[in-house]
Amino acid sequence: MSDFWILLTGALVASCCGVLGVFLVLRKMAMIGDAISHSVMPGIVIAFLLSGSRDSLLMMFAALVFGLLTTFLIQMFQQSGIQSDASIGVVFTALFAIGVVLVSLYARQVHLDQDAILYGEIAYVHWNIFELGGINLGPKAVWLLGVTLFIIAAVISLFYKQFKLCAFDPALAAAIGIPVALFHYLLMGLVSMATVSSFESVGAILVVGLLIIPASTAYLLTDRLGLMIALSVAVGIASTFIGYGTAVMLDASIAGCMVCAASLLFVIAFLFSPSNGVIIKKLRIRKLA
Amino acid sequence: METIWSMLADPNMQWIFLGCTLLGLSSGVIGCFSYLRKQSLMGDTLAHAALPGICIAFMLTGVKSIGIFLLGAGAAGIIATFGIGYITRNSRLKQDAAMGIVLSGFFGLGIVLLTLIQHGDYGNQAGLDKFLFGQAASMIASDVITMTIVCVSLITVCTLLFKQFKIISFDPGFARGIGYPVAFLEQLLMFLIVVAVVAGIQAVGVVLVAALLITPAVSARYWTDRLGLMVILSGLFGATSGAVGTWISASVSNLPTGPVTVLAATLLFCISVLFGPQRGLVAKRLLRQRVKQSFYRDNEQHIEGSVKKEAAI
Numbered sequence: 320m321s322d323f324w325i326l327l328t329g330a331l332v333a334s335c336c337g338v339l340g341v342f343l344v345l346r347k348m349a350m351i352g353d354a355i356s357h358s359v360m361p362g363i364v365i366a367f368l369l370s371g372s373r374d375s376l377l378m379m380f381a382a383l384v385f386g387l388l389t390t391f392l393i394q395m396f397q398q399s400g401i402q403s404d405a406s407i408g409v410v411f412t413a414l415f416a417i418g419v420v421l422v423s424l425y426a427r428q429v430h431l432d433q434d435a436i437l438y439g440e441i442a443y444v445h446w447n448i449f450e451l452g453g454i455n456l457g458p459k460a461v462w463l464l465g466v467t468l469f470i471i472a473a474v475i476s477l478f479y480k481q482f483k484l485c486a487f488d489p490a491l492a493a494a495i496g497i498p499v500a501l502f503h504y505l506l507m508g509l510v511s512m513a514t515v516s517s518f519e520s521v522g523a524i525l526v527v528g529l530l531i532i533p534a535s536t537a538y539l540l541t542d543r544l545g546l547m548i549a550l551s552v553a554v555g556i557a558s559t560f561i562g563y564g565t566a567v568m569l570d571a572s573i574a575g576c577m578v579c580a581a582s583l584l585f586v587i588a589f590l591f592s593p594s595n596g597v598i599i600k601k602l603r604i605r606k607l608a
Numbered sequence: 609m610e611t612i613w614s615m616l617a618d619p620n621m622q623w624i625f626l627g628c629t630l631l632g633l634s635s636g637v638i639g640c641f642s643y644l645r646k647q648s649l650m651g652d653t654l655a656h657a658a659l660p661g662i663c664i665a666f667m668l669t670g671v672k673s674i675g676i677f678l679l680g681a682g683a684a685g686i687i688a689t690f691g692i693g694y695i696t697r698n699s700r701l702k703q704d705a706a707m708g709i710v711l712s713g714f715f716g717l718g719i720v721l722l723t724l725i726q727h728g729d730y731g732n733q734a735g736l737d738k739f740l741f742g743q744a745a746s747m748i749a750s751d752v753i754t755m756t757i758v759c760v761s762l763i764t765v766c767t768l769l770f771k772q773f774k775i776i777s778f779d780p781g782f783a784r785g786i787g788y789p790v791a792f793l794e795q796l797l798m799f800l801i802v803v804a805v806v807a808g809i810q811a812v813g814v815v816l817v818a819a820l821l822i823t824p825a826v827s828a829r830y831w832t833d834r835l836g837l838m839v840i841l842s843g844l845f846g847a848t849s850g851a852v853g854t855w856i857s858a859s860v861s862n863l864p865t866g867p868v869t870v871l872a873a874t875l876l877f878c879i880s881v882l883f884g885p886q887r888g889l890v891a892k893r894l895l896r897q898r899v900k901q902s903f904y905r906d907n908e909q910h911i912e913g914s915v916k917k918e919a920a921i
Contacts, residue, residue, distance in 0.1 A: 344701075349708035350649055357815075400887065404704075405648040405826050412819035413874040416867035419741060419816075423863050525719070528712030535705050572723040578716025585709060589699060597698050 324458050326563060328520050329577060331464035333529055333555025335513040338471055340534030341548050342506055345486040349535075350404065351393065353527045354411035355507060356514045358389040360418030363515060368425060379515055386511020387504060389414060460520055467516040471509050478502065483544055521574040528578035529555055536581075536588045539595045554584050620749070621858065627752040628811050628850040628865070630759040632820060635804045636846025637766050639821035640828065640839045642801055644777040648825075649704075650689075650798070652818035653711045655805045657688035659718025659814050662739060663725060674751040678758070678806050685802035688714055715814075741864035742813030743857075751810060758807045762800055766839075773797060774835050811850070813866035820846060823873040830884030849873035 343352045362385035366378035389410055396406035475482060484492040485502050493499045510530070517526045537550035561584075562577030569576070590598045642648060658681035665680025666672065688710050695706040747755075766773065775783040776793050784790045801821065808817040828842035853869025882889050 344705050347702050347704055349702075349704040353708055353711065396881075399881075399889075401826055401829075402643070402646055402648065404646065405643055405822055408648045408652060408818055408822035409826055409874070409877060412816050412823065412870050413877075416816060416819070416870035416874070419864065419867040420871065423867075424860075525712065525716055527708060528716050531705060531708035532712060535701055535709055538701065538705075539699060566720075569720070569724065570727050571720045575716045575719035575723065578712055579720055582709070582713035582716065585713070589695070595699055 322563075324461065325573070326559060328458065328460050328464060329559035329563060329573075330556045331461065331468055332517040332520055332526075333533065333559050333577075334552045335464065335468050335471055335517065336526065336529040337533050337537075337552035337555040338475060338548055339506070339510050339513055340530040340532075341537065341544070341551050342482060342486050343510070343530060344534040344538055345544075346489075346506075349531045350407055351390070351507070352510055352530045354393065354407045355386045355389050355510050356526045356530070357411045358414035358418075359385050359511050359514050359518070360415050361385060361421060363518060364418050364421045364425075368421070379512065382515035383508055383511050385414065386507055386514070390504060390507040460516075463516045464520075467512055471513065474505065474509060478505075482506070486544075521577065525574045525578050528581060529558075532578070532581040532585050533558065536585045539585075539588045539592045542594070554581065558584055623749060623752040624747055624858075625851060625854055627747065627755045627759075628854040628869070629847045630756055630850075631804075631808050631811055632824070632846035632848070632850025632869070633843045634759040634762040634766075634846075635808055635817075635820040636824035636828075636842040636844070637763060637839050638797075638800050638804045639825035639846070640835070640842045641766075641773050641777050641797055642821055643825040643829070644835075645797070647801075648822045649707060649818070651801055651805055651821035653692065653707045654685045654688060654802055655809065655814050655817045656711045656718075657684050657714035658802075658806055658809060659739070660684055660714055660721055662809070663718055663721035667721070667725060674747075674754045674807075674810060677809070678754070678803070681806040681809065682799075682802050684714065685805065686799070689798055689802075718814075739809055740813050740815055742809070742811050742816070742866035742869075743864055747810055755807050755810070758803060762804055762807075763843075765796075765800060769793070769796075770836075770839075777835075811854075811865055812869055813864065816866040816870045819870040819873060820849070823870070823877050824849065827873075827877040827880040830880040830887045845873065845876045849876060 340352070343349050359382040362381035362383075363378055366381035370377045392410045393403070393406050396409065397403050401409075481492070481497050481502055484495075484497060485499055489499050513530075514526050517529070521529065533554040534547075534551045536554045537547045540550055541547050558577055558581035561580035563573055565571075565580065566573040566576035588596070590596050593599060639648075639651070642650060661680035661682070661684025662677045663680075664684075665676050669676050691710045692703065692706045695701055695709065696703050701709075772783075772788060772793055775788065776790055776797070780790050780794075783793075804821065805817050808820055812820055824842040824845035825838075827845050828838045831841055832838050849869050849872035852872040853865050856872075857863045857865040857868045880888070883891075885891055
């Protein structure tokens with residue numbers, strides 16, 4: 320049974336990240352996703368210190384605040400004349416450092432260690448059960464991730480057209496009156512939510528692997544946005560399964576193996592994608608020559 | 609918290625202090641060039657990519673020494689650089705996605721290897737996880753000596769090749785035109801960044817070592833428009849944060865060095881953002897007020913003048 324819950328959690332994480340990652344990759348904001356996944360850390364720690372529990376709405380809210388704060392600060396420094404990648408670097412290292420300092424200072428009083436934040440504890444997911452009136456309803460993480468996935472799917476499908484236009488041609492979107500900045504912050508808010516609900520299972524650092532790698536793999540395979548989202552989710556779920564199998568075999572970190580599996584799938588797509596693969600392109604050129 | 613002087617009386621601490629200060633100095637200097645070449649996040653990617661290199665070096669040799677780790681991490685860093693370049697050139701993915709893929713892929717591999725080492729029977733592996741956040745106090749004398757040599761040689765190379773690095777930072781096309789080996793110099797600069805990152809890993813940790821390259825350079829940019837001065841200031845900011853980080857983290861138990869160093873650098877950055885001449889927020893506000901006042905004064909004179917003219921008519 321524990322295998323089932325672990326795989327279900329992993330698949331939910333991969334779906335949340337896969338959908339959002341597509342928009343990050345298309346808007347050339349992959350590194351902002353990386354920054355947000357690091358900088359929600361102080362939010363998580365502060366909420367944990369205040370509430371004492373790991374699965375509260377407060378934690379979600381605090382992470383959301385820090386995610387939006389990161390986006391806002393990066394934008395502000397960029398407008399004041401710092402290069403965009405440098406402003407990303409300054410902001411997320413500072414916020415992450417605050418988080419680590421808080422964890423180390425209060426490490427003895429709270430049960431929240433650095434390892435859990437970095438690599439996650441997907442193997443322990445099924446021990447933290449959500450009970451309602453004495454009935455066992457499955458692990459809390461699954462519920463949290465399920466709700467997050469529902470919100471993400473609802474927001475993206477409601478504003479699909481707007482997100483699509485903002486991803487491909489922000490200038491046109493602004494010209495026909497779509498509030499581009501609002502959708503930018505909305506997307507970043509969703510990314511922070513996905514990060515915080517995934518951090519418990521895969522860790523704050525590896526979330527970025529699941530955000531960017533499956534989406535990039537899908538980008539190499541198709542030219543249609545809808546198909547790209549579906550492929551990205553599929554690649555994410557496939558890497559969860561492969562990663563978990565490998566981790567059990569090797570007795571290694573599950574989250575790490577999941578990201579490695581995702582990288583492996585990316586390499587395969589990079590070499591053999593029917594439209595963009597390096598080797599396929601070489602073969603086509605040889606056939607023409 | 610101990611005072612800084614009583615801590616410096618300890619000879620072991622003196623070495624570590626010197627090492628971290630030099631580390632801040634040299635990464636501040638190199639960070640300037642990577643900032644101007646718009647490659648700030650490259651340091652972050654290289655630092656994450658170094659983790660599997662360090663793990664493989666440890667698995668092969670079973671020794672924890674900074675020199676061997678330098679080799680492993682350097683090799684991993686160079687593979688990562690080529691990987692990013694190859695992905696960007698041969699597919700439609702942009703550089704940021706390529707960096708994200710390489711960063712997280714390598715880091716994932718590193719974490720898998722780290723857990724393999726922890727679960728396997730490699731003796732003497734305790735403290736390998738200190739590489740994630742850095743613990744300057746755990747360094748031993750030979751580590752500090754290696755680090756010092758590395759930092760001094762980094763600074764020497766930068767001083768000797770200052771003119772060349774300056775020109776490839778601002779105008780690589782011109783540098784090629786007057787016959788400099790631009791590709792070689794770019795690779796050399798990348799190699800120096802790898803070395804600075806690897807030297808910093810033990811003191812600051814994989815996750816945050818990039819901040820030592822980015823934050824001092826951005827802060828220094830607020831104070832000056834001249835590259836020479838910027839490099840010196842950035843080195844000074846880096847050295848100060850390294851020193852403060854070591855001091856505070858060594859005197860509070862259980863506090864890793866990396867985050868404290870980064871926070872010290874961030875504090876300097878905030879000061880620079882507020883009080884930098886010309887670019888700083890305060891200076892900008894003052895300038896705007898001055899312009900506004902002079903505009904109103906001119907306007908009033910103009911209105912008074914036209915009123916007088918009307919009265920005369």
